[in-house]
Amino acid sequence: MLWIPGIDEIPLSILNVGDGQVSVAVKAVGDATRHLHTMQHGDLVGVRGPFGNNFTESRGRVLLVGGGTGTAPLLFLARRLATKADKLSFIIGAKTRDELLFLKDLDSVCSEESILGTTEDGSFGIQCLATEPLEDMLDKQNFNMIYTCGPEQMMRKVFDLAEKRRIPMEASLERLMRCGIGLCGSCVIGKYRVCRDGPVFNLSQLHEIKSEFGYSKLGFDGDVIPI
Ligand SMILES: Cc1cc2nc3c(=O)[nH]c(=O)nc-3n(C[C@H](O)[C@H](O)[C@H](O)COP(=O)(O)OP(=O)(O)OC[C@H]3O[C@@H](n4cnc5c(N)ncnc54)[C@H](O)[C@@H]3O)c2cc1C
Numbered sequence: 001m002l003w004i005p006g007i008d009e010i011p012l013s014i015l016n017v018g019d020g021q022v023s024v025a026v027k028a029v030g031d032a033t034r035h036l037h038t039m040q041h042g043d044l045v046g047v048r049g050p051f052g053n054n055f056t057e058s059r060g061r062v063l064l065v066g067g068g069t070g071t072a073p074l075l076f077l078a079r080r081l082a083t084k085a086d087k088l089s090f091i092i093g094a095k096t097r098d099e100l101l102f103l104k105d106l107d108s109v110c111s112e113e114s115i116l117g118t119t120e121d122g123s124f125g126i127q128c129l130a131t132e133p134l135e136d137m138l139d140k141q142n143f144n145m146i147y148t149c150g151p152e153q154m155m156r157k158v159f160d161l162a163e164k165r166r167i168p169m170e171a172s173l174e175r176l177m178r179c180g181i182g183l184c185g186s187c188v189i190g191k192y193r194v195c196r197d198g199p200v201f202n203l204s205q206l207h208e209i210k211s212e213f214g215y216s217k218l219g220f221d222g223d224v225i226p227i
């Protein structure tokens with residue numbers, strides 16, 4: 001949880017750690033994130049956490065499917081899996097090439113032929129949603145684990161395909177977060193609190209929250225709103 005004094009406190013994923021530093025990648029969408037983009041070296045922020053769980057580290061043949069800033073935690077994971085997994089494949093998708101984050105960083109973790117880039121406007125890679133080449137890949141190759149993070153409708157599609165084929169998977173979910181420690185209930189999905197029980201959920205947990213996952217979430221005033 002990153003506190004921007006006088007503005008808000010927001011949940012962010014860790015992009016990398018090392019040399020006594022933690023880095024995050026932030027997309028400017030509202031007050032807090034826009035303000036972060038204007039901050040300078042030496043400005044004050046506050047940090048609570050880390051909270052919640054993390055992706056489990058699987059061996060074998062691993063597929064990562066990332067969309068937008070959701071690629072950040074997957075890159076962190078891919079770095080950790082690089083020496084453990086038998087094979088890493090990555091589908092990375094965004095609206096445009098400019099939003100296709102971390103392509104260069106991925107090159108140092110996966111072989112070039114294992115990275116498939118997609119953009120909605122066709123400015124890089126295949127012009128489609130990240131989930132479009134996925135079905136074909138799952139038909140042709142065997143994977144022991146799929147990890148995904150990004151827009152929830154994308155993760156829902158990954159879930160549907162993985163569940164049909166009974167491939168283990170984990171997805172990192174986003175919900176509105178206030179306390180970050182399981183008290184306020186703003187991040188509830190089904191019987192889970194995303195801040196405390198997640199943000200990473202496995203296939204059987206996603207099955208339990210199937211009626212909400214990809215469809216609805218709690219808004220700022222506690223109302224259920226469509227995704
Ligand atoms: C577990 C977790 C990890 C996250 N990791 C990252 C990360 O690594 N990098 C990153 O950039 N963001 C991440 N987010 C999303 C980030 O927390 C939100 O974008 C941020 O809280 C928005 O705050 P704001 O004050 O700028 O926008 P707000 O003023 O709160 O909202 C402004 C507008 O942005 C929209 N918005 C709000 N939340 C989101 C959201 N989650 N996704 C897209 N649009 C949103 C709202 O609908 C609204 O229209 C994460 C969220 C969660 C729950």
Ligand code: FES
Pocket residue numbers: 176177178179180181182183184185186187188193194195196
């Ligand atoms: S953010 Fe308060 S319960 Fe999860």
